[in-house]
Amino acid sequence: MTNRIRVGIVGYGNLGRGVELAIAQNPDMQLDAIFTRRDPATISSNTKAYSIEDAEKFVNDIDVMILCGGSATDLPEQGPQFAKMFNVVDSFDTHARIPEYYEEVNAGAVNSNKVAVISTGWDPGLFSINRLLFEAILPEGNAYTFWGKGVSQGHSDAIRRVPGVKDGKQYTIPVEEAVQRVRNGEDPSFTTREKHLRECYVVAEEGADLEQIRETIVTMPNYFADYDTVVHFVSEEELKKNHSAMPHGGIVLHSGKTGENTTQIMEFGLKLESNPEFTSSVLVAYARAAYKLHKEGQAGAKTVFDIPIGHLSPKSAAELRKELL
Amino acid sequence: MTNRIRVGIVGYGNLGRGVELAIAQNPDMQLDAIFTRRDPATISSNTKAYSIEDAEKFVNDIDVMILCGGSATDLPEQGPQFAKMFNVVDSFDTHARIPEYYEEVNAGAVNSNKVAVISTGWDPGLFSINRLLFEAILPEGNAYTFWGKGVSQGHSDAIRRVPGVKDGKQYTIPVEEAVQRVRNGEDPSFTTREKHLRECYVVAEEGADLEQIRETIVTMPNYFADYDTVVHFVSEEELKKNHSAMPHGGIVLHSGKTGENTTQIMEFGLKLESNPEFTSSVLVAYARAAYKLHKEGQAGAKTVFDIPIGHLSPKSAAELRKELL
Numbered sequence: 330m331t332n333r334i335r336v337g338i339v340g341y342g343n344l345g346r347g348v349e350l351a352i353a354q355n356p357d358m359q360l361d362a363i364f365t366r367r368d369p370a371t372i373s374s375n376t377k378a379y380s381i382e383d384a385e386k387f388v389n390d391i392d393v394m395i396l397c398g399g400s401a402t403d404l405p406e407q408g409p410q411f412a413k414m415f416n417v418v419d420s421f422d423t424h425a426r427i428p429e430y431y432e433e434v435n436a437g438a439v440n441s442n443k444v445a446v447i448s449t450g451w452d453p454g455l456f457s458i459n460r461l462l463f464e465a466i467l468p469e470g471n472a473y474t475f476w477g478k479g480v481s482q483g484h485s486d487a488i489r490r491v492p493g494v495k496d497g498k499q500y501t502i503p504v505e506e507a508v509q510r511v512r513n514g515e516d517p518s519f520t521t522r523e524k525h526l527r528e529c530y531v532v533a534e535e536g537a538d539l540e541q542i543r544e545t546i547v548t549m550p551n552y553f554a555d556y557d558t559v560v561h562f563v564s565e566e567e568l569k570k571n572h573s574a575m576p577h578g579g580i581v582l583h584s585g586k587t588g589e590n591t592t593q594i595m596e597f598g599l600k601l602e603s604n605p606e607f608t609s610s611v612l613v614a615y616a617r618a619a620y621k622l623h624k625e626g627q628a629g630a631k632t633v634f635d636i637p638i639g640h641l642s643p644k645s646a647a648e649l650r651k652e653l654l
Numbered sequence: 655m656t657n658r659i660r661v662g663i664v665g666y667g668n669l670g671r672g673v674e675l676a677i678a679q680n681p682d683m684q685l686d687a688i689f690t691r692r693d694p695a696t697i698s699s700n701t702k703a704y705s706i707e708d709a710e711k712f713v714n715d716i717d718v719m720i721l722c723g724g725s726a727t728d729l730p731e732q733g734p735q736f737a738k739m740f741n742v743v744d745s746f747d748t749h750a751r752i753p754e755y756y757e758e759v760n761a762g763a764v765n766s767n768k769v770a771v772i773s774t775g776w777d778p779g780l781f782s783i784n785r786l787l788f789e790a791i792l793p794e795g796n797a798y799t800f801w802g803k804g805v806s807q808g809h810s811d812a813i814r815r816v817p818g819v820k821d822g823k824q825y826t827i828p829v830e831e832a833v834q835r836v837r838n839g840e841d842p843s844f845t846t847r848e849k850h851l852r853e854c855y856v857v858a859e860e861g862a863d864l865e866q867i868r869e870t871i872v873t874m875p876n877y878f879a880d881y882d883t884v885v886h887f888v889s890e891e892e893l894k895k896n897h898s899a900m901p902h903g904g905i906v907l908h909s910g911k912t913g914e915n916t917t918q919i920m921e922f923g924l925k926l927e928s929n930p931e932f933t934s935s936v937l938v939a940y941a942r943a944a945y946k947l948h949k950e951g952q953a954g955a956k957t958v959f960d961i962p963i964g965h966l967s968p969k970s971a972a973e974l975r976k977e978l979l
Contacts, residue, residue: 350913354793428976453979455787458963459922461978462780465939465966466932468679512925578919587931588675594903594925597784599918600837606912607791614790634964634974638783639957641790649959651753653789654773654782 334358334620336613337391337415339381339407341365341372343575344420345397347609349374355613357643361391388414392623393616395419397609405430412437412445412630416619418612420450427453435630444623445630449615450608451599452476456581458633459597463583467593470585473511475503475524479577479604487552488529491545493537496565498572502526503580511582514592520555527558530572532565577604614641659683659945661938662712662740664732665722666690666697668900669745672934673720674699680938682968686716713739717948718941720744722934730755737762737770737955741944743937745775752778760955769948770955774940775933776924777801781906783958784922788908792918795910798836800828800849804902804929812877813854816870818862821890823897827851828905836907839917846880854885855897902929939966 336352338345341363352360363369363378372378379387384394394411396419398404404421411417412434421430427448438445448454452474460472481501488497507524510517529546533539539562547558563571578599585593601607615633618640622631639649661677663670666688677685688694688703697703704712709719719736721744723729729746736742737759746755752773763770773779777799785797806826813822832849835842854871858864864887872883888896903924910918926932940958943965947956964974 347913354912424979427979428972431975448979457979461963461967461974464978465942465968466780466935514925514927587679587935588672588928591928591931593927593932593935594923596921596923596925598921598923600921601918602839603913603916603918606916607918610791610912610918617790632964632971632975632979634967634971634979635962637960637962638786639959642786643790646957646959647753649786650756650957653786654749654752654778654957654959 334617335361335390335392336616337362337364337384337387337394338376338397339364339384339394339411340397340403341367341374341378342397343605344609344612345395347603347606348395348397348612349376350606351610351613354610355617355643358613358617362387364394384411385414391415393418393619395612395616397612405433408445408447409433409437412443413441414443415441416443416445416616416623418446418449418616418619420454420608420612421448422450422453424453431630431632439629442628444619444627446615446619446636447630447632449633450611451601452579454608454611454633455599456579456597459581459595460583461634463581463585463595467583467585467587467595469587470583470593471516473519473524473582473584474579475508475582476579477501477503477525477577479579479601480572480575484527484529484552487549488531488546491542491549493534493542494531495534496532496568498530498568500528500530502528508580508582511584512594512596514584514594516584522556525556527553527556529558529560530563530568531560532568533562574602575604577601577607617641617643659942660686660715660717661941662687662689662709662716662719663701663722664689664706664709664719664736665728666692666699666703667722668930669934669937670720670722672928672931673722673937674701675931676935676938679935680942680968683938683942687712689719709736710739716740718743718944720937720941722937730758733770733772734758734762737768738766739768740766741768741770741941741948743771743774743941743944745779745933745937746773747775747778749778756955756957764954767953769944769952771940771944771961772955772957774958775936776926777904779933779936779958780924781904781922784906784920785908786959788906788910788920792908792910792912792920794912795908795918796841798844798849798907798909799904800833800907801904802826802828802850802902804904804926805897805900809852809854809877812874813856813871816867816874818859818867819856820859821857821893823855823893825853825855827853833905833907836909837919837921839909839919841909847882850881852878852881852883854883855888855893856885857890857893858887899927900929902926902932942966942968 484499809824
């Protein structure tokens with residue numbers, strides 16, 4: 330390895346810290362700088378931190394910037410802006426807004442002649458790859474995505490907004506019987522309620538009406554009303570001790586028919602002890618792909634659908650054919 | 655859809671018939687001709703059959719040729735030869751000889767300015783994609799491939815060569831406990847015997863020494879000696895009734911660590927009622943990709959590692975971003 334890929338991180342939360350740890354596992358890459366909106370002096374890392382305002386000074390020193398901000402407000406601004414200066418990778422995950430985000434980032438990247446990999450991670454990302462793969466190979470079939478068991482940040486936030494709730498965590502849990510029915514090739518139709526359960530661990534404020542809190546949660550539209558929801562009240566201590574981790578995962582399942590009426594089942598699954606660390610590892614592999622695509626002379630926004638899988642590996646095409654095909 | 659992709663099949667065995675059925679499921683493709691080494695008049699299909707010698711007359715009429723011959727003798731000859739004339743796709747699966755086969759096919763395809771997708775199917779093929787994906791994302795981890803439950807053609811052939819055996823089928827079966835240990839993140843080391851069982855259904859010739867047959871099978875080097883092997887003697891009728899199908903499948907599992915010491919499990923699995931029909935469906939999806947790559951001006955031999963997943967779908971990149979990301 331002569332030249333290592335020089336990486337920068339934009340945003341140093343759970344995802345940014347995960348990227349830092351993932352780069353340390355990849356000898357062909359090095360982390361050169363962290364960019365933050367906070368005071369850089371407050372960043373606790375062995376890598377030097379800079380104000381995000383100074384990023385543009387690094388255009389010749391960073392090969393790929395990994396954008397680790399959130400999809401609600403950070404990325405819609407940072408994605409198009411950084412693509413005007415750097416090869417970038419992000420995990421933009423607001424599914425409904427991906428087409429418009431793609432166009433904005435693409436405009437920046439085409440202009441700068443850089444590569445911008447958007448919306449990678451595991452969903453969107455690896456799950457998307459498998460949804461496409463399964464549908465292309467078994468066009469006469471049905472796809473099913475199950476999420477969990479894992480912590481849903483959005484649902485946990487929704488719980489914490491309920492009056493009388495001090496803190497809370499929500500787990501999304503696939504209904505095991507539903508998963509088994511697809512695996513058995515039954516090709517079933519499910520209501521929302523039949524696919525996932527929601528389990529909530531709630532710390533109530535002192536003197537709060539627990540029954541009222543439970544009722545508000547389980548009837549909450551969009552978030553809980555369409556699901557079977559279980560609410561457990563726990564102490565602040567117990568929540569911290571048993572529910573601080575961020576596990577997640579899920580399954581993409583496809584049941585299709587070939588030939589006369591032959592059942593074929595395809596499945597992709599993840600069981601993650603840390604959702605943000607895993608997403609970070611995916612971002613780092615795609616940062617390598619962005620670097621390779623740029624070296625090949627490509628430019629513009631790319632998704633996981635546009636990138637040959639071989640580009641994710643540090644190995645050469647000949648090594649990959651010999652070792653992994 | 656203005657122009658459908660015009661496909662030809664070379665070789666009309668299980669795989670060729672599967673390709674014919676798979677093309678019927680894909681409205682953007684049409685099967686125009688079958689090429690065979692047999693007398694074309696003996697081919698029972700709605701599609702016109704021709705002698706394989708006449709294939710060269712179709713260079714302007716076929717967009718992609720799907721090579722459905724075997725890896726032992728057919729493809730080493732047909733792959734390089736057809737790549738000199740057509741975009742081709744094959745399922746060459748002699749893992750150890752892939753690098754040399756790649757070079758030979760590549761020479762033909764570069765010369766003709768066509769695209770040749772080699773060694774696709776599920777292993778090599780989809781399993782290879784996942785081995786690479788898992789290793790690239792979780793470099794500190796271990797990969798495990800389990801095959802089955804399914805019929806192994808090579809092992810069934812080995813049984814049938816044993817003196818006193820009239821017919822037989824062999825099932826490769828993953829050891830469920832071994833699979834579970836990987837799923838639990840134990841990161842175990844396995845002997846060959848600990849990963850797979852072999853189950854044989856054998857029809858003996860009249861008066862044959864059954865114990866001698868059993869002993870010859872279970873001690874056969876390379877094929878059975880390193881495994882726990884069960885031999886069942888059955889009637890010819892029972893073998894035909896219960897063991898004529900060609901199910902197969904398997905699992906690629908990867909257990910890796912991120913961050914400090916966080917366990918992350920990735921899994922890809924197939925449960926196939928018909929191994930050849932599924933392989934055919936994969937070949938057809940990659941035929942579409944070969945066509946698209948050729949349209950883009952690419953040429954040469956390609957593997958599943960070189961091809962963007964989006965090229966497998968009939969949908970446009972914008973549709974894919976909107977619907978499947």
